Amino acid sequence: MRRGRFPRPDPTLLFQAFAATIVRSIVAGLALLSLCIQLRANEIQKGEYLARAADCIGCHTSNPSRPFAGGYRVPTPFGDVYSSNITPDQDTGIGRYSEDEFLRAVREGVRRDGTDLYPAMPYDSFAKMRREDVVAIRTYLLTQPPITQPRPENILPFPFNQRWALRLWKLANYRPGSFTPNRNRTETWNRGSYLVDVLGHCGACHTPRNMTFGEDEDRKLAGGAAGVWQAFNITGDKTMGIGAWSDDELFLFLKTGAVAGKAYASGPMAETVMNSLQHLSDDDIRAIVAYLRDVPPQSGDEQQPRFSWGGTINVGIAEPGNVAQGSTHAAGDLYGSLCSGCHGIDGSGSPDSSYASLTRNSTLGAATPENVVMTILTGVKAGDVAGRKSMAAFADWLDDGQVASLANYVTSRFGNPELSVTAADVHQMRAGSTTEQTVILLAGQTLVMIGAGLSLGLLLLLARRLRLAARLSGFTSAHRDTR
Ligand code: HEC
Numbered sequence: 001m002r003r004g005r006f007p008r009p010d011p012t013l014l015f016q017a018f019a020a021t022i023v024r025s026i027v028a029g030l031a032l033l034s035l036c037i038q039l040r041a042n043e044i045q046k047g048e049y050l051a052r053a054a055d056c057i058g059c060h061t062s063n064p065s066r067p068f069a070g071g072y073r074v075p076t077p078f079g080d081v082y083s084s085n086i087t088p089d090q091d092t093g094i095g096r097y098s099e100d101e102f103l104r105a106v107r108e109g110v111r112r113d114g115t116d117l118y119p120a121m122p123y124d125s126f127a128k129m130r131r132e133d134v135v136a137i138r139t140y141l142l143t144q145p146p147i148t149q150p151r152p153e154n155i156l157p158f159p160f161n162q163r164w165a166l167r168l169w170k171l172a173n174y175r176p177g178s179f180t181p182n183r184n185r186t187e188t189w190n191r192g193s194y195l196v197d198v199l200g201h202c203g204a205c206h207t208p209r210n211m212t213f214g215e216d217e218d219r220k221l222a223g224g225a226a227g228v229w230q231a232f233n234i235t236g237d238k239t240m241g242i243g244a245w246s247d248d249e250l251f252l253f254l255k256t257g258a259v260a261g262k263a264y265a266s267g268p269m270a271e272t273v274m275n276s277l278q279h280l281s282d283d284d285i286r287a288i289v290a291y292l293r294d295v296p297p298q299s300g301d302e303q304q305p306r307f308s309w310g311g312t313i314n315v316g317i318a319e320p321g322n323v324a325q326g327s328t329h330a331a332g333d334l335y336g337s338l339c340s341g342c343h344g345i346d347g348s349g350s351p352d353s354s355y356a357s358l359t360r361n362s363t364l365g366a367a368t369p370e371n372v373v374m375t376i377l378t379g380v381k382a383g384d385v386a387g388r389k390s391m392a393a394f395a396d397w398l399d400d401g402q403v404a405s406l407a408n409y410v411t412s413r414f415g416n417p418e419l420s421v422t423a424a425d426v427h428q429m430r431a432g433s434t435t436e437q438t439v440i441l442l443a444g445q446t447l448v449m450i451g452a453g454l455s456l457g458l459l460l461l462l463a464r465r466l467r468l469a470a471r472l473s474g475f476t477s478a479h480r481d482t483r
């Protein structure tokens with residue numbers, strides 16, 4: 001009986017097997033899809049975190065309701081550079097940038113059309129950003145709503161408005177390369193190094209500039225500038241830097257911008273905390289602290305730590321000669337009516353220190369008065385980071401002389417009594433520059449003019465030589481012909 005060896009398959013069993021295969025493939029497909037979605041969500045989340053750490057959002061947003069649409073003013077010693085729109089908009093944003101073009105813009109400072117970017121975009125720091133990190137940032141940016149907003153014209157005088165000249169800057173200061181961890185240090189230290197030197201571009205503000213306006217690597221984090229604002233020495237030096245701060249104080253400062261008895265972040269540092277640092281994980285902030293601890297100490301102008309002034313009210317301030325502008329009396333009245341409500345008559349702030357104490361405050365104890373003047377002019381926008389309060393800008397309410405006398409009053413009473421500003425200084429800072437920067441600008445322009453003059457002279461000389469040579473050879477050949 002052969003028929004029994006090949007029994008007819010049971011149709012229900014067959015159907016069950018078929019259905020099971022289908023269901024299994026659907027489940028596998030869905031799992032794969034959800035894995036892809038998860039991976040993409042992770043990539044977007046990673047990109048957002050990195051965009052925070054690198055503060056792309058702070059520098060590329062001028063109006064909070066139009067995030068990443070650019071138009072944010074970055075002050076430089078030569079004038080103002082405005083950031084570009086980096087939303088996915090096709091015409092005014094980065095919609096048309098390919099992955100490689102985007103990498104080139106962020107790490108090499110070259111736009112899609114091949115022209116060079118101003119280092120106001122800190123690509124000299126970003127040069128060592130990992131490829132996958134830049135790609136994640138791009139993935140995140142491409143999920144943002146496109147916003148049409150052209151970039152405002154930069155305000156730069158000749159010759160600094162010439163983009164080709166940026167080639168020269170790059171030749172002198174731009175170093176491509178990749179981030180290589182230091183094997184002799186801990187993983188935390190290396191993470192800190194990547195966060196400080198590459199993503200966080202702390203040196204863009206905190207490292208002084210050399211003759212060619214690149215970061216002076218020999219004086220790393222020894223104190224630089226952001227427009228008029230002075231970004232203090234944050235090396236390990238106990239007097240000039242942050243060597244005398246505890247790890248916890250540094251952590252608190254970076255996370256919230258406020259450490260009673262040490263410092264409050266205002267101006268560009270308040271923005272950095274608000275837009276970038278407060279969003280970092282505690283581990284990352286600890287990594288930054290570990291790395292900062294190890295930055296070689298650098299000298300500066302301070303005679304005692306910035307935060308150590310004004311524990312007791314300095315004596316001698318009642319003498320009129322000590323206050324450069326206006327009488328102490330008028331300044332005292334101004335302080336009493338405009339400032340003491342929040343900062344206290346004795347400058348000790350509010351008991352819960354939500355209103356900053358002006359004594360033992362690094363801004364008032366620094367060796368330069370710019371940040372005090374700028375705080376009075378522009379106020380403090382602390383966001384609502386850790387319940388910090390803000391301070392109104394007084395620029396529209398006080399004239400240059402009043403601001404100068406208030407600045408002198410608060411520094412002589414609560415901070416470094418050797419500081420002094422004049423109404424003329426305030427006038428210049430209000431306009432967005434310091435005397436030093438104006439001198440640099442003029443010197444730069446003069447040097448370029450002299451350089452151009454010399455090259456022109458050389459060219460003329462060369463042309464004359466050539467003409468002479470041509471004439472001589474013409475003469476000799478003519479001579480030869482007549483023979
Ligand atoms: C300190 C401020 C600052 C930070 C931080 C910053 N940028 Fe920029 N960025 C600028 C400025 C200013 C420009 C325009 C420079 C110019 O016009 O030469 C610019 C230009 C660009 C461009 C060129 C777009 C174009 O076509 O003009 C891209 C892309 C870009 N930034 C991406 C980023 C990304 C991504 C980040 C974060 C990883 C970032 N930027 C962080 C200031 C900044």
Ligand code: HEC
Binds near residue numbers: 200203
């Ligand atoms: C856009 C410019 C800018 C950037 C970027 C910046 N800072 Fe600052 N920073 C400043 C300024 C300006 C001050 C002084 C603020 C004040 O007077 O309140 C300051 C103050 C500080 C202080 C307090 C020093 C003291 O003695 O009071 C620390 C610490 C600090 N910054 C760390 C950092 C670190 C770490 C980074 C990078 C993650 C960084 N900053 C990035 C501008 C900047």
Ligand code: HEC
Binds near residue numbers: 361406407
């Ligand atoms: C409405 C309350 C208020 C008034 C009024 C006020 N301030 Fe402030 N001030 C603040 C707050 C809040 C901060 C910042 C605290 C912080 O960063 O968390 C601050 C910070 C400061 C700082 C330190 C900035 C730094 O980087 O550490 C100075 C200097 C200062 N104020 C001076 C003045 C002077 C001078 C006046 C009067 C013209 C004045 N303030 C009026 C609330 C006020």
